Amino acid sequence: xxxxxxxxxxxxxxxxxxxxxxxxxxxxxxxxxxxxxxxxxxxxxxxxxxxxxxxxxxxxxxxxxxxxxxxxxxxxxxxxxxxxxxxxxxxxxxxxxxxxxxxxxxxxxxxxxxxxxxxxxxxxxxxxxxxxxxxxxxxxx
Amino acid sequence: xxxxxxxxxxxxxxxxxxxxxxxxxxxxxxxxxxxxxxxxxxxxxxxxxxxxxxxxxxxxxxxxxxxxxxxxxxxxxxxxxxxxxxxxxxxxxxxxxxxxxxxxxxxxxxxxxxxxxxxxxxxxxxxxxxxxxxxxxxxxxxxxxxxxxx
Numbered sequence: 001x002x003x004x005x006x007x008x009x010x011x012x013x014x015x016x017x018x019x020x021x022x023x024x025x026x027x028x029x030x031x032x033x034x035x036x037x038x039x040x041x042x043x044x045x046x047x048x049x050x051x052x053x054x055x056x057x058x059x060x061x062x063x064x065x066x067x068x069x070x071x072x073x074x075x076x077x078x079x080x081x082x083x084x085x086x087x088x089x090x091x092x093x094x095x096x097x098x099x100x101x102x103x104x105x106x107x108x109x110x111x112x113x114x115x116x117x118x119x120x121x122x123x124x125x126x127x128x129x130x131x132x133x134x135x136x137x138x139x140x141x
Numbered sequence: 142x143x144x145x146x147x148x149x150x151x152x153x154x155x156x157x158x159x160x161x162x163x164x165x166x167x168x169x170x171x172x173x174x175x176x177x178x179x180x181x182x183x184x185x186x187x188x189x190x191x192x193x194x195x196x197x198x199x200x201x202x203x204x205x206x207x208x209x210x211x212x213x214x215x216x217x218x219x220x221x222x223x224x225x226x227x228x229x230x231x232x233x234x235x236x237x238x239x240x241x242x243x244x245x246x247x248x249x250x251x252x253x254x255x256x257x258x259x260x261x262x263x264x265x266x267x268x269x270x271x272x273x274x275x276x277x278x279x280x281x282x283x284x285x286x287x288x289x290x291x
Binding site for chain 2: 012013014015016017018038039040041043048049053054057058078079080082083085086089
């Protein structure tokens, strides 16, 4: 299943340990979620900015991995940079994140990601990521 | 007259912050500080890896490390523990951290205004001249030091 393929590559040990999981696939793009717990807590009762960033980043990779899998491209993703905008405090409830691929080239991709809680029209944070796509040893001739 | 509050102490405060929550989970440790900078360490850990088949720390925890060091550098520079909120954080990844390497994050608060604080920093895995990542951020000051009362 494409689904298993996708989740295997995007749920890194780090993402798994933080409690990030797949919520659903929407228009072919994974929507990820993480429950509130002490693991992601910063100020008491609120998400830590770093945890929110981790969710955004993982959702960015997930979108790209699933698109590349659909296109039959086996590439290793490496971060170039990420800029996170924090819009409001993440409260003590589940957060969700979904990315949009703005540009998919041969060697790099540009992705924007939004994270929200109850109201999708009011994101708690957004991110822009540039990602390098390197050939894996198995995909080399 | 009320006696003046002691200056914010990043070492002492971080010992409290890192007991629980996200920083505690990551196992962040205080390393050093100056008048306007703080250095923290993110220990290498098997369950924080970012790639299959490689013993390299994920990039997410590096953002957390730099975000936390940013907050501490602002409180250290301002000498008060006024609640702050991250507005914008940018991280440029120069290269992956080495296998089994802890990552050090050092952030300096180079300017504070009445309501904003500007920070710059970097992360390295042993050699500060060969950073793993560089970062820049802007934080907003939410209110006064809660120790002053309302």
